[in-house]
Amino acid sequence: MPEAVIEVEALGKTYRTSVKQPGFRGTLRHYFRRQYREIEAVRSVSFRIARGEVVGFLGANGAGKTTTLKMLTGLVHPTSGRARVAGHEPFRREREFLERITLVMGNKQQLLWDLPALETLRINAAIYRLDEATAQARIAELSELLEIQDKLREPVRKLSLGERMKCELLAALLHRPEVLFLDEPTLGLDVNAQDSIRGFLREYNRRHRATIVLTSHYMADITALCERVLLIHRGALIYDGELRGILERFAPYREVELTLDAGVADEVLERFGEVASRKGRTTRLIVRREDVTRTLQQLLRELPVSDLAIKDPPIEQIVGRLFREGSLGEEGSAEPRTP
Amino acid sequence: MSPAAAFLRKLRAFASTGVALFSEYRAELFLWSLAGVIPLIMMGVWRQASATGAFPLDPTEFTRYFLAVFLVRQATIVWVIWDFEAHVVSGTLSPLLLQPSNPAFRFVVWHLTERLARAPFALAVLAIWLLLFPDAFFWPKLGDVCLAVLGIAASFATRFVIQYAFAMVGFWSERATSLEEVWFLVYVFLSGVIAPLDVYPDVVRTIAAFTPFPYFVYFPVQLLLGREENVLRGFVVLAVWWGLGYALYRVLWRKGLRHYSAMGA
Known part of the structure; x- marks a missing residue:
């Protein structure tokens, strides 16, 4: 395998969460004698991703995709195992590491709501120590690719969802990261906006040989962008390979x-x-x-x-069925298959 | 880009964005300034009381005292715990943690720029009060003004760092602000906001001297009025509390980051 940008070995995360019985008695009991339950969000996951690869994370809600992404960005500390991203241990969050990655979450925003996106971009340019000329050149390049040149001076709150997500991407990519973690980047967008963002990501990957790790519930995102998918089920990696391989394995x-x-x-x-x-x-x-x-x-x-x-049944149908049923039967317990 | 140049560029970017942000919230700022008139209400009560009883300050001194309290409060207000808690609860702290810049930097700069945006409203309220009580008008000595500015800066820095340390509790609890609410109750009582410490019993003043509260308001007010007798002690006490607050913040920050699981994402 070519040079790995992301290396994950037996990575695991267990959360402790309090459990409360319903009703008044349950509330009293919860108040005086709190009970906890451990949830294994991610179980001994291992994989390697090479520079320039676009990899899709597939899995039902709560399967462990976002937790894995957060461990890879350093937001969540793993309970076990190890991860290296761009040559760094993510949770140390060293400056050199943070300058090489980005995380875009479809349901969270970093843009300042009441100000034009340009204000957030100015802040990001200063944080990432870009000189004025470089920042301007990148804003021009990215805003042209995203087709939002005329939207950067309008208050973010006045933009449509699709325009906001494009501005989010611009803000997240201004420092030209090598590794992009995208968590549901097209969430809630209409078909045209989704398509436009997919086109942009493809072009960004081609121009800068960036590595992209993407989670999405829209199969179209995965089929349009990812040659390789990682299928996560109940915290465990059950498939790692080409998208088409899922057909043979799970259909x-x-x-x-x-x-x-x-x-x-x-x-x-x-x-x-x-x-x-x-x-x-x-x-x-x-x-x-x-x-x-x-x-x-x-x-x-x-x-x-x-x-x-x-x-063969359409891939969307198979993955949709896997998500809906939330169970993969005997296949689900199989060892991960690598290409 | 040299580290100093990078720092200045970041400072400029945050400061100009801060001014833009607070200009958007003009009406809110005006209301916040009005909400800070509690000392002016207390002034009415104490003026009345001092006209009829034996108090260490006469009505004019009480007026000057509370006008100074109003100014000091306007310059030292801190709300970072609410901002931080909102970021934790909504999950928007995550993007901030993934930037190579401590989130504290933006909170500090935006608090400072808010002072600039608030100043016209605060000065307008002060001018109206001086028109109502012209006897309270006086020109403070230049030396006292300089010391008061330093005292206000030290008070703000200490209040900020202590509240920021409390904000770190947000990593474990979604209601970190309740800590600040308890702290604020004691602050109101012991800082000199509702009454000058001169009118408190000796025992309360002695106890208060071991807390940071009198140094948040009473101390800078006394500096401005040229009545502070132990200037050095005031600054030393603030420096010690700042150090304690900073140490607490660093410990909770490190432990909190480990615990944080980007809630709500």
Whole structure:
């Protein structure tokens, strides 16, 4: 593997949280004898990310993605294991380290709400010791890429959500960090704004060979930007590899699309697999991967099939299913697979 | 860029942004200045009382005392604990912690720039009061003004660092401000805001001398009025309390950062 910018070894984080029973008695008990519970947010996670890679973190809510990001930025102290980012131990938060990374959170902002974004940019330029000419050149470059040149002088509170997020990105990237941690950067944005931010991140990565680690609930962010994904489930890393690899690993079924010459009752079709949809004479059946050959033979033998196609289910559907179910069955306990 | 140049650039950037911020909050600043007129209300009470009873100060001296209290309070008000707590609770402290600059720097500079933005309102309130009580007008001696400015600066620095140390409790509790509220009760009683310490019983004054409170308000006021007898002791006591506050802040800052889990994110 080329030079690793991020190295994580058996990283873990356990939180202690108080537990309270409902009702008045529960409140009294909580007041006098507080009980605590330990939550393993991240469990022995290991991976390496090379310079210039764009990696997506996937996982359901509470899976441990944000906690991992926070440990990598130095905001949260790990309970166990070790991490090195850009040659530094994150939690020491040395100046050289902070100058090389950035964290953008879709639901938190660093911009001063009542002032134009330019004021925050002036502060950031001073904090990161950029001289006036460099700061101006970078503001011009980034604002052009983000298409917000005319928005920097308006109070942040008057900007749309998409414009605000673009200004946030500008503020977070002014010091030209090598490693970008992005936590839900397109949260709540409309499709156009999401697309524009994805385009910007792609271009930033290309121009500066920046490493990007991204979490998002929008699969489009992941599919558009990430060649590699890390799948986190209940704090553990269960998959590390190409996005397409998830299909083989977590989609033990395929889609069979068939067109029939004559009408056939639902009950008859259900004998061959789960009916996902029916439109006229075209039916989409979900069939277990190991049953595909046998089912196809049966279908051709027993039904008036005029056309037939076999497809992998869309990646969004698989990951969405994993998130919804919150359980990965036996696959979930498998060892991480590296490419 | 040399460290000194970098520091000055940062100072300039924060100061100009601070002025811009507080100009946005003009109406709020005016109301805050009005909210600081408690000493002027107390002045009415004490003027009345001194006209009828035996007190160490006459009505004019009471007036001058409380006008000076008003000025000192306007110049030394600290609210950093509320700002810090809001950042912790909302999770917006995280972006600040990821910048190579101690968040304390922005809080200090913005407190100082707020003084500039507040000054016109505070001076307007003072002018109105002097029109109402022209007998209280006097020109303080230049030496006393210089000492008072130093006293106010020392008082502000000590109040700030102690409140900032309390703010660090926000790493563990979402209600760190309740500490400040208790502290403020004692401050109001012992600092000289509601009455000059001259009118307190000896035992209370003796106890108060071991706390920082009289040095926050009473001491700079006495300097301005040219009545302070033990100038050096006042500055030494403030320096000691500043040192204690700073040490407490550093310990809690280090431990708090370890504990902090970027709540709310």
